[in-house]
Amino acid sequence: MAPTGATTAASQNDTRDMCNEGSYMTPWATVIAMFAVYVIALLWFCRHGKKVCLPPPDFIYPYKKRLRELKAALGHLLVDDIFVELSDQKLGEGAVGFVFRGFVFPRTQTRFKQKTCAAVKMSYPMPVKSIGLLEEAARMAKLDHPNIVKLIAVSKLSFSAFRPMFAMEWLAGGSLAEYFRDEIRSKEEHQRPVVKVAHVLSILIQVGKALRYMHESRDNNGNEFTHRDVAARNVLLTERNLATATAKLGDFGLPIDFGPRLPIPWLPPEVVNSLDRTCPKHVPESDVWMFGVLSWECATLGADPHYQRTIEDICDCFKWPDRGLARPSNCPDDYWCFVMDCLSEQHRRPKFSGPEDSGSCALKRMRDMFNRTKGTDQSFSVAENISNCTCSQHRCHRPLPRFAAR
Known part of the structure; x- marks a missing residue:
């Protein structure tokens, strides 16, 4: 019968070997894990990276609740900013922003051939003016009449960067x-x-x-x-x-x-x-x-x-x-x-x-x-x-x- 101390030492060595063997990662496993993390990070950046690169918004804490309500009211008109284009032709300015001539592009492969002329309104870079312009857009979105100017699209930048911009139908006269x-x-x-x-x-x-x-x-x-x-x-x-x-x-x-x-x-x-x-x-x-x-x-x-x-x-x-x-x-x-x-x-x-x-x-x-x-x-x-x-x-x-x- 083997001594008790030898048996205990052998058991501890076996346990240590098993722990070392279980925690060891082969070089290939390390490479695969790092590659998976890289792919996940790349996919996240492709989806959300644009927002990360945007300038920080103005102080919007007092308007957060109202912004959520306005975003819900204008959700059916929200488009990416690439679908709304501004020209350098300034049409005027009002109490809350500037109006430029611009274009709205449809979401098709031939969108540049199907662009629609529009009057694009952009707010002044002040929170109270930005909220005012979004309130105006929300009011227009609820109205549908042949003698009222129609709202065509609202840029998503209105909420992601808090710089509202929306497009209205163009009237040549x-x-x-x-x-x-x-x-x-x-x-x-x-x-x-x-x-x-x-x-x-x-x-x-x-x-x-x-x-x-x-x-x-x-x-x-x-x-x-x-x-x-x-x-x-x-x-x-x-x-x-x-x-x-x-x-x-x-x-x-x-x-x-x-x-x-x-x-x-x-x-x-x-x-x-x-x-x-x-x-x-x-x-x-x-x-x-x-x-x-x-x-x-x-x-x-x-x-x-x-x-x-x-x-x-x-x-x-x-x-x-x-x-x-x-x-x-x-x-x-x-x-x-x-x-x-x-x-x-x-x-x-x-x-x-x-x-x-x-x-x-x-x-x-x-x-x-x-x-x-x-x-x-x-x-x-x-x-x-x-x-x-x-x-x-x-x-x-x-x-x-x-x-x-x-």
Whole structure:
């Protein structure tokens, strides 16, 4: 019988050999393991590496919850940034970003042959502006009407890098304000096309249809949709012929929430008078006031409302019979009566929603005016921007700074 100590030593040696043998990896096993790790890392980088290379986003902690909601609302329109292309042709800028001419490519092999011209909007590099632009895109995505500009695509960079960019349908005629500026006011009188009252009413009726659709729609909270920036610069045309053009309402920004670029000359008194005290609530009646200012713009063929007036001057004008917007020459009586009704007290303004056969329906009144003028030669004439003030407060002969709340 072997000694007990020898048996114990032998057992320990066997155990040590078994442990060493089990933990040993052959060189080939090491190579295979390292290669597998490399392949996994490569596949991950191919899938997620683009996000790693992107610049760090702005501080978005306060907006995380809202960003998730907006991403869900715009999920059906999200595309990779390679499918949205910007050109160097700047079309303009608004309260929350720039607008460029660009293209949207379909997801096909021949995508470069099937590109669609678009107006691409990109936000300023500030979190509050970025959220504002995404809010605008979410509002547009919920609306579907032939007289409202359609949203085509939203870049995924809007959420991955928090630099929102979305594409809207392209309208070759430009805005109504550009039409008045380029085709009317920048030309000699004998070169200007005749702008008939019926043609203007045709454009306004189409804008009114868009507002009717919006005011009868509801958001997720059951509140009425409002446009908040109804003006000639936001009425887009399919062509530069008012007699045959289709008008579409665009730019669904939130001007009330972005102070330094407030469209004060277009806003109603209930909004302007509350800017310095509280956050004003924009209601459908506010859109009706702005539509009245738009109608005045059309009757003057592109004049500036409240030209060279300060905010205090504009507030004083709210007490005047004509609200500070003088009646243009060659303006029909019923047309001017309609403008003044739009610029009346909030509860007396005509409505776009509701029964169309009602006397308070704005669309019915415009259609009646259109039927009375479509066979006539009634036309509008240019009203020049005139200011008799020479004081430095109004900055005569110099452009006004951006309007801001008091």
